[in-house]
Amino acid sequence: MLSESSSFLKGVMLGGIFYALIAMLGHIKIGHGNRMHHHEHHHLQAPNKEEILKISEDERMELSRSFRVYCIILVKPKDVSLWAAVKETWTKHCDKAEFFSSEDVKVFESVNMETNDMWLMMRKAYKYAFDKYSDQYNWFFLARPTTFAIIENLKYFLLKKDPSQPFYIGHTIKSGDLEYVSVEGGIVLSVESMKRLNSLLNIPEKCPEQGGMIWKISEDKQLAVCLKYAGVFAENAEDAEGKDVFNTKSVGLFIKEAMSSHPNQVVEGCCSDMAVTFNGLTPNQMHVMMYGVYRLRAFGHTFSDALIFLPPNGSDND
Amino acid sequence: MASKSWLNLLTFLCGSAIGFFLCSQLFSILLGEQGDTQPHILHNDPHARHSEDNGQNQLEGQMNFNADSSQHKDENTDVAENLYQKVRILCWVMTGPQNLEKKAKHVKATWAQRCNKVLFMSSEENKDFPTVGLKTKEGRDQLYWKTIKAFQYVHDHYLEDADWFMKADDDTYVVLDNLRWLLSKHSPEEPIYFGRRFKPYVKQGYMSGGAGYVLSKEALKRFIDAFKTEKCTHSSSIEDLALGKCMEVMNVEAGDSRDATGKETFHPFVPEHHLVKGYLPKTFWYWNYNYYPSVEGPGCCSDLAVSFHYVDSTTMYELEYLVYHLRAYGYLYRYQPALPENTLKEVNQVNRNEDPKVKLGNP
Numbered sequence: 001m002l003s004e005s006s007s008f009l010k011g012v013m014l015g016g017i018f019y020a021l022i023a024m025l026g027h028i029k030i031g032h033g034n035r036m037h038h039h040e041h042h043h044l045q046a047p048n049k050e051e052i053l054k055i056s057e058d059e060r061m062e063l064s065r066s067f068r069v070y071c072i073i074l075v076k077p078k079d080v081s082l083w084a085a086v087k088e089t090w091t092k093h094c095d096k097a098e099f100f101s102s103e104d105v106k107v108f109e110s111v112n113m114e115t116n117d118m119w120l121m122m123r124k125a126y127k128y129a130f131d132k133y134s135d136q137y138n139w140f141f142l143a144r145p146t147t148f149a150i151i152e153n154l155k156y157f158l159l160k161k162d163p164s165q166p167f168y169i170g171h172t173i174k175s176g177d178l179e180y181v182s183v184e185g186g187i188v189l190s191v192e193s194m195k196r197l198n199s200l201l202n203i204p205e206k207c208p209e210q211g212g213m214i215w216k217i218s219e220d221k222q223l224a225v226c227l228k229y230a231g232v233f234a235e236n237a238e239d240a241e242g243k244d245v246f247n248t249k250s251v252g253l254f255i256k257e258a259m260s261s262h263p264n265q266v267v268e269g270c271c272s273d274m275a276v277t278f279n280g281l282t283p284n285q286m287h288v289m290m291y292g293v294y295r296l297r298a299f300g301h302t303f304s305d306a307l308i309f310l311p312p313n314g315s316d317n318d
Numbered sequence: 319m320a321s322k323s324w325l326n327l328l329t330f331l332c333g334s335a336i337g338f339f340l341c342s343q344l345f346s347i348l349l350g351e352q353g354d355t356q357p358h359i360l361h362n363d364p365h366a367r368h369s370e371d372n373g374q375n376q377l378e379g380q381m382n383f384n385a386d387s388s389q390h391k392d393e394n395t396d397v398a399e400n401l402y403q404k405v406r407i408l409c410w411v412m413t414g415p416q417n418l419e420k421k422a423k424h425v426k427a428t429w430a431q432r433c434n435k436v437l438f439m440s441s442e443e444n445k446d447f448p449t450v451g452l453k454t455k456e457g458r459d460q461l462y463w464k465t466i467k468a469f470q471y472v473h474d475h476y477l478e479d480a481d482w483f484m485k486a487d488d489d490t491y492v493v494l495d496n497l498r499w500l501l502s503k504h505s506p507e508e509p510i511y512f513g514r515r516f517k518p519y520v521k522q523g524y525m526s527g528g529a530g531y532v533l534s535k536e537a538l539k540r541f542i543d544a545f546k547t548e549k550c551t552h553s554s555s556i557e558d559l560a561l562g563k564c565m566e567v568m569n570v571e572a573g574d575s576r577d578a579t580g581k582e583t584f585h586p587f588v589p590e591h592h593l594v595k596g597y598l599p600k601t602f603w604y605w606n607y608n609y610y611p612s613v614e615g616p617g618c619c620s621d622l623a624v625s626f627h628y629v630d631s632t633t634m635y636e637l638e639y640l641v642y643h644l645r646a647y648g649y650l651y652r653y654q655p656a657l658p659e660n661t662l663k664e665v666n667q668v669n670r671n672e673d674p675k676v677k678l679g680n681p
Contacts, residue, residue: 007326011333018334019341064648093646156647251644255635266427266635273643287593292640294649295621296589298495300398307648317593317616318652 022214042179042235044169046245046274047159047306055306064307067155070137071097072125074118075145077105082145084108085283089290092312093151095137100125119219120209123201126189130198138163140194142187146279148289149186152309153276157237157245159306163190168227171246171277172236179234180224185246186277187220188237196230197223243272250280251289287317294318396665397657401498402434404661407532408480409433410468413488414440414456418447421488424634432494435479439468461527461557466545469533473542481506483538486530491629491637496622497532500575500583502658506535511565512573514584514625515609516558522572523609524562528627529584531558533570540568576610578655581620586627589637592618621653 055063071094075083083099087108091097100121101110111128113121122142129140139158143149161167171185181187189197200207207226224234237245247254251271258266281289295318311318409430413422422438430436441464443451452467454460465485472483482501486492504510511533513525525531533541544550544564554560565572575583586604591597595615598604605612626637
């Protein structure tokens with residue numbers, strides 16, 4: 001009995017030490033660049049309404065055209081039905097949208113990244129986009145095909161934000177000391193951030209291709225680590241009421257949660273009126289969102305907006 | 319002994335697994351705390367500035383301590399309000415005691431508030447909800463009888479309080495603003511009614527019950543009169559068909575509720591079932607019932623849709639969010655319906671003294 005309990009205790013100790021070692025190693029890898037400074041949760045807000053009304057009508061069209069958003073959608077063959085839905089819906093509102101896939105898929109056109117690893121795909125896609133388009137687009141939006149995005153609301157959010165500054169925006173999550181933008185809510189980088197990122201991609205100490213030592217670190221975290229070295233920090237995007245504008249859940253899920261947590265204020269407590277992204281949608285739900293956002297509305301409710309966006313050519317569902 | 323050392327090894331392994339697990343929990347707690355020890359006052363205050371901001375971010379928000387639902391501050395509802403006064407709609411919602419909490423509650427929390435007057439019709443009276451007690455039984459075969467009694471009740475108590483009388487189910491979502499736009503082109507003195515028009519059995523067609531239908535004041539008067547003079551029968555197990563037959567007998571016109579581009583406004587299903595090509599199988603009854611050519615895909619549904627049916631509680635709120643909250647900023651809608659002429663004049667009168675920059679924008 002005694003020998004068993006002692007071997008048990010030895011096991012507990014060893015298991016504990018073993019874990020501690022692993023955690024330390026992993027932590028050191030991630031937390032390395034953290035000595036730079038402590039910063040709290042960063043929040044970014046949508047523009048202020050009073051300032052918008054001061055913009056003259058002539059300036060509105062020009063201002064609207066000054067935002068050029070390039071959309072990167074990372075896909076794999078298994079995403080085919082979502083890929084189709086995304087292609088037919090919201091990506092038509094990007095100034096340019098390209099699909100980056102792990103391999104060639106016969107049904108759809110894509111840029112082949114020739115790798116199954118999400119982080120490698122992401123790096124290569126960012127490099128490709130920067131090399132080819134850094135002079136034509138000032139904002140770069142990356143998403144998975146499970147995400148639905150409203151690019152007009154993204155442009156509104158970016159109003160008054162200078163793309164020559166290092167912006168890295170989305171739905172942020174804190175993991176220990178690292179604050180990163182979740183890929184599920186969509187990642188927004190200004191052209192300056194793209195520049196800085198691309199200068200580091202060749203430096204394996206700063207931006208390794210294989211981040212975690214023991215187990216894999218998700219690609220969105222790896223991106224954050226890399227960007228941190230370049231002095232680019234994640235910022236959470238919120239509207240004037242403090243509601244997240246980039247969402248990692250679908251409208252339906254938000255509603256269900258609201259119905260149980262605050263049943264008297266379901267819609268009011270749900271989501272921002274200026275939401276940019278929702279995630280976790282089925283292909284059918286993408287079509288419903290397209291109708292719900294770009295068409296379905298209540299007659300007699302009008303808005304005086306600072307920007308004007310025209311419907312895209314050759315499209316019938318918006 | 320071999321078995322003893324096996325046992326030792328086993329306990330050792332168990333121990334190490336438990337130690338591993340315990341340590342991981344301990345670490346995550348410690349790391350979590352580390353995150354929390356940093357001042358998180360900023361977390362709850364989206365207006366705060368950051369000390370290490372070297373002026374690059376150009377955050378330009380103003381602190382709004384009188385935060386109302388500021389999302390709608392730049393929303394102009396003059397036209398909608400004008401129509402609310404001009405096109406008075408009384409809604410009555412078909413429900414029952416067992417559905418008050420499950421369904422009718424969500425109707426009450428969403429679109430019902432936009433009716434000029436709303437009544438919830440049940441077999442029994444419920445003073446708290448409140449519901450009107452029709453003193454009938456419940457059940458599918460009772461629907462027509464409930465409908466007759468409901469319209470009777472409305473006619474007897476509220477005839478002069480509204481111009482149009484809308485019937486909906488407790489799983490119907492109605493966009494009242496769009497209904498008013500549709501009806502603004504007609505007069506309540508016309509003998510006419512609107513809904514999703516079906517073609518079988520009735521020469522001029524009849525309106526789907528679930529998608530909801532709306533009677534003009536004249537149509538309501540004739541419907542009630544039909545039973546007094548026994549021109550229509552009380553008994554039927556198919557509510558919408560029976561009502562449609564009665565309308566035809568009483569020379570009430572079955573109206574065309576489609577928008578200016580020919581797209582339907584009243585829908586017997588949820589948006590998904592209409593928008594997604596191939597969702598409803600080709601053998602489905604629906605395809606043979608539509609009075610006008612059936613369309614699936616984006617052409618199914620008007621931008622100014624009036625109703626959807628088979629809407630569950632979650633979808634009720636989702637539709638409310640999509641219609642009245644979420645929008646694409648600055649987007650110039652393809653479909654730009656004309657304002658009713660009288661409304662245009664009245665609203666312009668009101669706006670004459672206001673800032674010319676605040677135009678009508680995109681209706």
